[in-house]
Amino acid sequence: MSRHNIVVPFIATWLIVATLANESRAAWQIEPVDLSGQVGWSLFLDSDPAGTVQAAFYTSSPNGSLRYTRRGPAGWQQAAVINSGDAFATDNTGNRFFVSTPGPGPNYYPQYQILLDNGLVLQQQLASTRISTNVFLDFDSQNRPQIGYVDTTAQQLKHTYWNGTSWITSIVASGSEFQYVNSSFVAALDSSDHVHFAWQNGSNVLRYADPVGSSWQLSSPFPTLNASPLDMDVDSTGGVHLAYDVFTGNVFTGGLFYGFYNGSGWTGGRVSGLDSFGAERSKVVVDAQGMPHLFTYDATFSGPDVLKHLYKVGGNWNSETIASFADTTSGPENIRALADAQGLHVLYSTDAEQIYYAFKSNYQLGDFSRDDSISAADISPMLAALADLDAYSSNNQLSGPQMAAIGDFDGSGNVTNADIQGLLNLLANPSGAGSAQAVPEPPALASMLSAAAAVICVAAVRRCVGRLTSASSART
DSSP: OOOOOOOOSOOOHHHHHHHOOOOEEOOOEEEEEEOSSSEEEEEEEEEOTTOOEEEEEEEETTEEEEEEEEEETTEEEEEEEETTEEEEEEOTTSOEEEEEOOOOTTTOOOEEEEEOTTSOEEEEEOOSSOBOSOOEEEEOTTOOEEEEEEETTTTEEEEEEEOSSSEEEEEEEEOGGGOSTTOOOEEEEOTTSOEEEEEEOTTSOEEEEEEETTEEEEEOSSTTSOEEEEEEEEOTTSOEEEEEEEOOSOTTTOEEEEEEEOSSOEEEEEOOSOSOOOOTTOEEEEOTTSOEEEEEEEOOTTOOEEEEEEEEETTEEEEEEEEEEOOOSOOOOOEEEEEOSSEEEEEEEOTTSOEEEEEEESSOTTOTTOSSEESGGGHHHHHHHHHOHHHHHHHTTOOHHHHHHHHOOSSSSSOOGGGHHHHHHHHHOGGGTTOOSOOOOOHHHHHHHHHHHHHHHHHHHHHHHHHHHHHHHHHO
8 A cells, every 4th residue: 555644745945954954974883892802903794695794803812713703682792713714704695604724734725614503614625825814705696705815825816716616716916916924905896796806016006907707907097106905895887996095105195095997997086084194904885876985094193093984975075983092002903894785884993902893874764865964955855755655665775664764753663744843853953863852843844834734635625525526426
C-alpha cells in the first residue's frame, strides 16, 4: 500500500534558512577495541555480507602475531590469534582469510589461511619465496582471492589469484625498491576484478600500475614530485582515488596530497586545512556516491594528535575531528578505513598502543537531503518525503529501518507528520536533539504550514464530496 501524508509539497527555503540557521554534521560513534597497550602497529578492517565489522591487528603479545576480533552486540570480542599474519579480509560469504608467514624457518614462505568457526586455521602455501611484510588481500565478484605481495628474492611486485585449481601469478613490476622486508605498495580491487597498484621507486618517484587485460601499464602520475603512495581506492565507474605524501622540506608545500585518475589522465593537489605536513598513515575510501573521504592524523608542534576526516564540499576540502589524544610517546598512530552500505568505519591506534573504532552511519536522523549534514535544507525534502514515503524510499534506496533511522523522531516506529516537530527541535538545538520540548516554528513557516494544511483539507473535503456524488449518481 502506498504511504501518503497530508503535507505541504514545497516551502520557501529562504524563509527557513533565515530563521533556522543551525547546521550540524552527523556524529561519530567511538568504541574501544583493544586497550591492552600491546597493539596497533598494523591494522586491517573489513565487514562481511551481514554487515558485521571485523578487524585484525598486530600485537606484541605474542610478538609478531595478529589478533582477530569482531564487533558484536556486547562490543568487540577477540576470537583468534594468527601467527605472523600480514593481511586479513573476509570473502563474499563471510569466511575469514589471512596471509601470513608463520614458518617453519628458514624459508618462512607465505601461507594463505582460513579461520574456521571452531578456531582452527587451515592453510595452503602461496609461493615458494620470501615476501615483504606488506601484503594486499581482497575478494573479487567471483569470490576469488586477489593478492599482491613483494617477492624480496626476485625484487619484484607480484599479483596472484586462485582460479579454482591453482594460483596464477604475474609480475607487476621489478626494481631494487622491492628487495627489503618492509618494501611497501598500495593496491585496490575495482568492480571489473582488476587490481591497481602504486608504489615509490628507488628514485623517489610515484609509480602506478594500471591493469590492462592480464598485464599492467606502468606510468608516473606526478614525475616531478618526491611522492610516496599512502592508500588507494577505486570507485564504481573505475576512477582511481589516491592519497599520497609529498616531501618538499617545507611545511607549507608538502604533506598530504590527493590524486584522481579518470582513465586517461591524473589530477592532483595538496589537501588544504591541515596543521601538520606529516601524512604517513593517511587513508582514502570512496563512498557509494563516488565521493572520496580522507582520514589522517594532524597536529601542531605542541599537540595534541587529532584524527581528522576530510571530505569535499563544492570541490573544496572540509574537515572534522573524530578524536584527539595527547602526544606523549612514539606510538603506532595507525589508521584503517572502510566505506560500506552502512556508513564510514575507521579503526585507529594511538601512541599508547591502544585501538579504537569510529563509525558514522549513512542514515542520520534528519538527513532527508542525504548530504551527511543536518540543516534547514532538510526541511523541504522531509515535507516532500512525507507526501509519498514509498517514492522517497525507492528513489533513495532505503529500507524500512533505514527510513525510520532518518525520519522517526518520536520513536513511534513510523515516519509521519508528527516527526516534523522533531526536525525543528534538532535544527534549533543540534547538541540536544533528544529533547522532547517543542520548538515553535518560525512565524513565516507556521503561517505557511497552517495555510497549506487548510488548503489541503479543503481539497480533501472536495475530493470526498466528489466521490460521494459520483457514487450516488452511479447508484441511481
